[in-house]
Amino acid sequence: MTPRVFTGKPSLAGHRGMGKGIVDGHVQNTLDSFLAAVATGADWVEVDVGRTADDGLFVVHDAALAEGVFLSDATARTAVEHGAVRVTELLDALPPAVGVIFDVKSSMDDARRSAGSTTAAMLARTCSQALRGRPAVAFSFDPAALRHLREELPSLPLGLLTWLRFPIGQAVAAAAHLDVQVLAVHGGSLWPNAVNGRNDVPSVQRVVDFVHDADRELAVWCPSERRVKALAAAGVDALVVDNVPRHARAAWRLNAGRLV
Numbered sequence: 001m002t003p004r005v006f007t008g009k010p011s012l013a014g015h016r017g018m019g020k021g022i023v024d025g026h027v028q029n030t031l032d033s034f035l036a037a038v039a040t041g042a043d044w045v046e047v048d049v050g051r052t053a054d055d056g057l058f059v060v061h062d063a064a065l066a067e068g069v070f071l072s073d074a075t076a077r078t079a080v081e082h083g084a085v086r087v088t089e090l091l092d093a094l095p096p097a098v099g100v101i102f103d104v105k106s107s108m109d110d111a112r113r114s115a116g117s118t119t120a121a122m123l124a125r126t127c128s129q130a131l132r133g134r135p136a137v138a139f140s141f142d143p144a145a146l147r148h149l150r151e152e153l154p155s156l157p158l159g160l161l162t163w164l165r166f167p168i169g170q171a172v173a174a175a176a177h178l179d180v181q182v183l184a185v186h187g188g189s190l191w192p193n194a195v196n197g198r199n200d201v202p203s204v205q206r207v208v209d210f211v212h213d214a215d216r217e218l219a220v221w222c223p224s225e226r227r228v229k230a231l232a233a234a235g236v237d238a239l240v241v242d243n244v245p246r247h248a249r250a251a252w253r254l255n256a257g258r259l260v
Contacts, residue, residue: 041248124152187223
């Protein structure tokens with residue numbers, strides 16, 4: 001059996017820090033937001049990784065900064081002027097025991113680069129120097145990025161990301177046959193929705209069982225608070241959440257046996 005990435009029941013990860021957008025006054029993807037998430041109860045944080053034209057790695061979700069300047073066209077100095085945090089700066093600021101989920105953002109510029117020069121490969125080399133034993137895993141929607149990460153840093157656990165309403169059966173099968181430890185699905189894929197009808201979505205327990213039978217772990221990103229009990233009861237390994245304070249309280253009540 002492969003060594004486990006997540007050891008919580010389930011592990012709680014702050015999406016972009018305390019959560020997407022602004023949560024309790026903390027702006028996403030800022031040092032303040034990440035440190036607040038840890039102080040509020042997250043044992044992992046989810047970190048978007050993008051790259052500037054001069055090869056700086058920054059915690060940025062969108063392809064473009066303010067005023068439509070693409071991060072891939074900007075310098076590191078410009079990124080800092082727009083308030084972006086360097087990946088190494090964040091790693092230095094976080095307590096050593098806090099786990100980091102890297103969400104690797106491939107860009108069109110990576111199409112012109114060799115495998116060893118892509119954003120994913122650069123992140124792998126940064127991790128080899130900067131993690132210093134910290135728990136970490138790299139997720140991506142881009143299977144090629146996962147391959148580049150594996151080639152550069154075989155010891156770093158990987159996860160396949162799938163987007164909102166992605167067919168869950170296809171996601172489970174893909175992760176089982178890729179060189180990854182984790183399948184990370186959007187919570188919207190686990191219940192019937194406008195794309196996947198009621199008869200096409202298996203129970204959460206069935207999904208978890210198939211993922212675990214394939215020796216993989218299941219992370220769910222952006223689940224609603226009302227789904228926490230069902231996800232935890234089914235044995236989901238990690239929750240990447242958009243409001244750390246509320247989910248931390250729900251997790252505490254669940255562990256205390258009082259969530260209803």
